[in-house]
Amino acid sequence: MSDDADSTGEDTGGKGGLKSIIIGVLAAVVLGGAGFYVSYSGLIGGATAGSAATESKVALSPGDRPVFVPIPQLTITFPPDGRTRMLRFTAELEVDRAYRDEVEALLPRINDVFNTYLRAVDLAELEAPSSMLRLRAQMLRRVQIVTGPGRVQDLLITEFILS
8 A cells, every 4th residue: 555655656756756847837927028028118128229219319419410521522443354454442530510511521541541452452351241241341441540549430431342
């Protein structure tokens, strides 16, 4: 009889353990989902990215908006490897309104930096699909060194034709 009691006790213990595991997993899933919803919807944890972008748009007055300084078109010829290859490059610099005149005064130096850098880049690197991001970052960094910190926020490439 004691053997029957032990076997019956083990079965109920096994079912109780399985039930508690299932309940624990379900509770974790429900609580995790609720936590995700609360944090994603912005009820807890401050503003979401969308509301921060809206606030920044409202905070900008017309005098605070950046201006764009055009870079004159550059045409760069590469050494012939059987045929002459050319790059036509045009860009604009995103600049704070207060620094526009200073940056425009440095345009000859900026053109020199672009010419020097683009002539030094290997033609195969220019043809690679992933090279645009790397080239843009390198050129922006060089412009920021020439103009000084905080004057140029971004480089917008408007034309990049390799023929």
